[in-house]
Amino acid sequence: MTVSSPLFTDLYQLTMMQGYHAHGLHREEAVFDLYFRKPPFRGGFAVWAGLEPALDLLEGLHFSEDDLAYLDSLGLFRPDFLDALRGWRFRGRVTAFREGSVVFPHEPLLTVKAPLWEAQLVETALLNVLNFQTLVATKAARCVLAAEASPYGGQIVEFGARRAQGPDGAVSAARAAFVGGAVGTSNVESGRLFGLPLTGTHAHAWVESFPDELTAFRAYAALYPDATTLLLDTVDTLRSGLPNALKVARELRAAGHELRGVRLDSGDLAYLSCRIRAALDEAGFPEVKIVASNDLSESVIASVIAEGGRVDVYGVGTQLATAGGEGGGALGGVFKLAQLGGVPKMKLTGDPAKSSLPGEKRVWRAADGDGTFALDVLTLGEKPRAGQQVSDPTNPLRSSRLPEGLTWADAREVVLEDGRRTGPAETLGEAQARARADLARLPAGTRRPLNPHLYRVSLGEDVAALRDRIAGELRAHLGA
Amino acid sequence: MTVSSPLFTDLYQLTMMQGYHAHGLHREEAVFDLYFRKPPFRGGFAVWAGLEPALDLLEGLHFSEDDLAYLDSLGLFRPDFLDALRGWRFRGRVTAFREGSVVFPHEPLLTVKAPLWEAQLVETALLNVLNFQTLVATKAARCVLAAEASPYGGQIVEFGARRAQGPDGAVSAARAAFVGGAVGTSNVESGRLFGLPLTGTHAHAWVESFPDELTAFRAYAALYPDATTLLLDTVDTLRSGLPNALKVARELRAAGHELRGVRLDSGDLAYLSCRIRAALDEAGFPEVKIVASNDLSESVIASVIAEGGRVDVYGVGTQLATAGGEGGGALGGVFKLAQLGGVPKMKLTGDPAKSSLPGEKRVWRAADGDGTFALDVLTLGEKPRAGQQVSDPTNPLRSSRLPEGLTWADAREVVLEDGRRTGPAETLGEAQARARADLARLPAGTRRPLNPHLYRVSLGEDVAALRDRIAGELRAHLGA
Numbered sequence: 001m002t003v004s005s006p007l008f009t010d011l012y013q014l015t016m017m018q019g020y021h022a023h024g025l026h027r028e029e030a031v032f033d034l035y036f037r038k039p040p041f042r043g044g045f046a047v048w049a050g051l052e053p054a055l056d057l058l059e060g061l062h063f064s065e066d067d068l069a070y071l072d073s074l075g076l077f078r079p080d081f082l083d084a085l086r087g088w089r090f091r092g093r094v095t096a097f098r099e100g101s102v103v104f105p106h107e108p109l110l111t112v113k114a115p116l117w118e119a120q121l122v123e124t125a126l127l128n129v130l131n132f133q134t135l136v137a138t139k140a141a142r143c144v145l146a147a148e149a150s151p152y153g154g155q156i157v158e159f160g161a162r163r164a165q166g167p168d169g170a171v172s173a174a175r176a177a178f179v180g181g182a183v184g185t186s187n188v189e190s191g192r193l194f195g196l197p198l199t200g201t202h203a204h205a206w207v208e209s210f211p212d213e214l215t216a217f218r219a220y221a222a223l224y225p226d227a228t229t230l231l232l233d234t235v236d237t238l239r240s241g242l243p244n245a246l247k248v249a250r251e252l253r254a255a256g257h258e259l260r261g262v263r264l265d266s267g268d269l270a271y272l273s274c275r276i277r278a279a280l281d282e283a284g285f286p287e288v289k290i291v292a293s294n295d296l297s298e299s300v301i302a303s304v305i306a307e308g309g310r311v312d313v314y315g316v317g318t319q320l321a322t323a324g325g326e327g328g329g330a331l332g333g334v335f336k337l338a339q340l341g342g343v344p345k346m347k348l349t350g351d352p353a354k355s356s357l358p359g360e361k362r363v364w365r366a367a368d369g370d371g372t373f374a375l376d377v378l379t380l381g382e383k384p385r386a387g388q389q390v391s392d393p394t395n396p397l398r399s400s401r402l403p404e405g406l407t408w409a410d411a412r413e414v415v416l417e418d419g420r421r422t423g424p425a426e427t428l429g430e431a432q433a434r435a436r437a438d439l440a441r442l443p444a445g446t447r448r449p450l451n452p453h454l455y456r457v458s459l460g461e462d463v464a465a466l467r468d469r470i471a472g473e474l475r476a477h478l479g480a
Numbered sequence: 481m482t483v484s485s486p487l488f489t490d491l492y493q494l495t496m497m498q499g500y501h502a503h504g505l506h507r508e509e510a511v512f513d514l515y516f517r518k519p520p521f522r523g524g525f526a527v528w529a530g531l532e533p534a535l536d537l538l539e540g541l542h543f544s545e546d547d548l549a550y551l552d553s554l555g556l557f558r559p560d561f562l563d564a565l566r567g568w569r570f571r572g573r574v575t576a577f578r579e580g581s582v583v584f585p586h587e588p589l590l591t592v593k594a595p596l597w598e599a600q601l602v603e604t605a606l607l608n609v610l611n612f613q614t615l616v617a618t619k620a621a622r623c624v625l626a627a628e629a630s631p632y633g634g635q636i637v638e639f640g641a642r643r644a645q646g647p648d649g650a651v652s653a654a655r656a657a658f659v660g661g662a663v664g665t666s667n668v669e670s671g672r673l674f675g676l677p678l679t680g681t682h683a684h685a686w687v688e689s690f691p692d693e694l695t696a697f698r699a700y701a702a703l704y705p706d707a708t709t710l711l712l713d714t715v716d717t718l719r720s721g722l723p724n725a726l727k728v729a730r731e732l733r734a735a736g737h738e739l740r741g742v743r744l745d746s747g748d749l750a751y752l753s754c755r756i757r758a759a760l761d762e763a764g765f766p767e768v769k770i771v772a773s774n775d776l777s778e779s780v781i782a783s784v785i786a787e788g789g790r791v792d793v794y795g796v797g798t799q800l801a802t803a804g805g806e807g808g809g810a811l812g813g814v815f816k817l818a819q820l821g822g823v824p825k826m827k828l829t830g831d832p833a834k835s836s837l838p839g840e841k842r843v844w845r846a847a848d849g850d851g852t853f854a855l856d857v858l859t860l861g862e863k864p865r866a867g868q869q870v871s872d873p874t875n876p877l878r879s880s881r882l883p884e885g886l887t888w889a890d891a892r893e894v895v896l897e898d899g900r901r902t903g904p905a906e907t908l909g910e911a912q913a914r915a916r917a918d919l920a921r922l923p924a925g926t927r928r929p930l931n932p933h934l935y936r937v938s939l940g941e942d943v944a945a946l947r948d949r950i951a952g953e954l955r956a957h958l959g960a
Binding site (some may be wrong): 007125167169189192203208223330 | 485491492604639642643647666667669671672680686688689699700703714798803826828
């Protein structure tokens with residue numbers, strides 16, 4: 001995969017690296033924070049994903065002779081710099097949320113503390129991997145929450161390889177969707193790479209390849225008597241697909257097997273799934289699952305359920321694999337310098353919302369008495385205490401005092417030290433379980449898909465004071 | 481890259497392959513058409529891209545012993561089928577538009593004629609590669625058309641790796657953006673893989689790593705005296721960035737060099753670019769380019785130009801690499817069976833817009849006297865003639881007669897025969913030149929970014945008659 005190449009980076013990272021090297025700044029200890037400013041999909045949270053692949057990347061990064069020869073060919077790099085890249089590796093510390101954690105705007109999700117030229121190089125690749133996987137895991141979680149709102153339950157499977165943004169986009173999406181709660185994928189390569197459960201039915205072309213639909217259904221069931229899901233809409237869902245599927249279900253049962261499911265891929269999914277559920281139940285097949293596809297999203301799923309639909313498994317394709325929909329498509333995560341050589345740093349810019357937060361910060365998460373998450377607070381280290389003043393990261397006028405009765409936890413862990421993992425990589429099952437547990441601890445208003453209650457991420461007094469001091473110095477320097 | 485794996489496919493392609501094999505259908509000659517139903521971005525056209533990578537994929541596809549072992553582990557596949565996959569390769573013919581061609585809904589962009597089990601396997605990977613690259617090339621073309629509308633001209637560079645959907649998403653996007661008219665990319669790996677021009681400036685972190693902005697600018701210019709573009713907004717664009725950049729421009733000139741450019745990354749790009757252009761011109765630096773970034777898209781570019789902005793180079797990131805915006809994110813290309821064993825096939829479904837077009841079709845493109853594209857017509861082979869009746873693919877009631885005076889060309893070529901390319905792979909430069917030429921031949925109304933005139937793709941009488949006959953037979957079978 002391309003991402004293991006140190007050249008998977010923006011050109012300016014390399015020209016700056018050479019510059020740091022030339023000015024003797026390259027070994028200055030830098031602290032960079034990775035964070036986003038707005039939750040995706042106009043929602044209230046994100047599900048953090050992609051950490052383990054990002055750590056794989058950091059552990060494996062090195063410059064091959066081919067890499068150096070290509071850089072040399074660009075005419076921008078001096079021999080002493082290219083020499084210095086031989087034997088280069090990432091030796092930093094990474095502190096991060098574990099995958100599957102529910103996370104919020106403005107808090108550092110991952111902090112790199114490393115020699116400046118190491119931290120600078122990895123920005124592009126870290127953002128690429130973490131932005132996308134977090135986006136897809138969040139989309140999957142939103143679909144799962146929508147499906148589970150049905151009184152009958154419902155599962156999500158990822159179906160989107162053919163519309164995904166490149167092959168790796170498909171594979172990374174299948175991985176991240178699983179973290180967010182999808183139970184499987186249709187993509188075989190994703191199954192192999194990550195051990196994900198595979199799922200599949202058959203296509204319209206299968207039906208068209210036989211003299212008629214019933215013959216096609218029988219042929220498929222004969223081959224996969226315990227794993228057949230029949231696609232109903234090649235000719236006509238209710239008039240042809242359904243009666244033919246019922247015939248095959250009876251024939252399978254007579255032979256000691258059970259039809260696994262039927263799939264709807266067009267038409268009114270709420271109406272059709274009700275009609276089909278009733279027909280299946282009446283015919284004695286209450287265990288046959290109804291799988292639905294056709295440009296699904298969390299809002300389509302919610303609408304199917306609101307109208308009483310009886311879908312058991314939602315095959316979510318394009319919208320999941322590309323994390324589409326309003327506020328989707330990309331997560332705007334950034335990677336900003338917070339400290340260099342022990343000196344806190346920030347960029348001001350013309351837009352206050354794009355200012356960064358200086359200093360080496362810790363993220364504390366508070367839970368109330370029943371375990372529900374209450375708020376997160378960033379400090380320069382100390383655990384927050386009741387009565388302390390905290391303020392909004394983008395609006396200093398909004399401040400409040402921390403209440404009593406909260407339980408505080410350090411929300412992140414050191415996951416890489418001297419460029420090596422501090423422990424074994426987590427499994428995707430662990431990440432998925434964490435997402436499920438964290439989502440259950442979200443305030444209900446924050447879990448809401450649209451117009452959510454915005455979960456509070458606040459600055460401790462120390463961070464706020466540091467920011468105000470540095471911003472003041474920068475403005476003073478301007479004579480403003 | 482994952483896409484070279486035959487397992488980069490949906491599970492059902494493999495279960496169907498086994499089924500075709502078991503029923504002796506696998507060697508039946510199948511014809512599948514790849515097409516889309518709606519242009520992306522609510523526009524009037526798409527720029528076809530990704531063909532050469534798709535052909536690489538088809539030429540290289542084979543099952544390794546590892547692949548077979550994984551399939552065996554799934555418990556779905558029989559030894560005789562897995563044996564048959566040893567030595568399997570794609571032996572079909574592919575007829576397609578060349579990359580960079582401007583294409584429209586409902587016309588077959590690529591047709592696979594191959595033994596059924598070969599055509600079935602490749603569906604997922606072909607759609608993945610071609611959907612995404614066509615989407616991005618189209619987005620790039622829209623940005624290029626927007627930028628070139630300025631009286632001063634303007635260029636597009638691709639900047640989006642950090643927000644792209646996976647590393648391969650970034651790399652494929654850089655390639656496709658170049659086909660659509662972008663002049664370069666910031667991503668080094670994309671540059672290496674495809675020989676694309678690389679472009680870059682420096683980041684805010686560079687400025688923050690020095691005692692002050694001027695020192696940082698000087699340090700960068702000293703290293704890259706002929707390739708320096710200075711980022712102006714770390715502190716304050718007009719009060720700090722601009723005067724410091726002017727100082728460095730003068731110093732460079734005194735030393736026999738020229739500052740290449742300045743970059744804006746926040747604020748009002750129209751206003752700032754005018755102010756900065758005036759200041760640069762007044763100071764004797766009319767050749768210094770103004771580069772702008774900050775969540776650009778074709779509509780933002782158009783708005784900057786409409787307000788008199790003076791940007792020379794637009795660095796388009798997220799919106800280009802993820803092909804975002806309304807009607808973006810994914811191209812809904814599909815791959816549908818049109819003929820099997822010489823017998824035309826179609827699927828009806830409940831939704832007429834989702835019906836497929838039967839038969840082995842040829843795509844003819846007509847140009848009028850000045851070379852402007854007039855309409856495309858699908859026939860079963862014959863060249864269209866003036867006076868013939870043609871009809872709309874989705875609405876049979878809309879029909880007309882072909883006018884005199886059109887020049888007809890067969891729009892596609894046989895690019896693969898017996899699974900091997902019929903000639904050398906085209907270069908990206910050729911594809912980019914074709915896109916430029918084709919875009920210039922589009923009717924102006926169709927080139928319009930929003931509410932375009934819909935270019936006409938029509939069915940010849942033979943295709944329309946075939947479709948009506950088969951649809952009639954399918955409905956008769958239903959007793960409808």
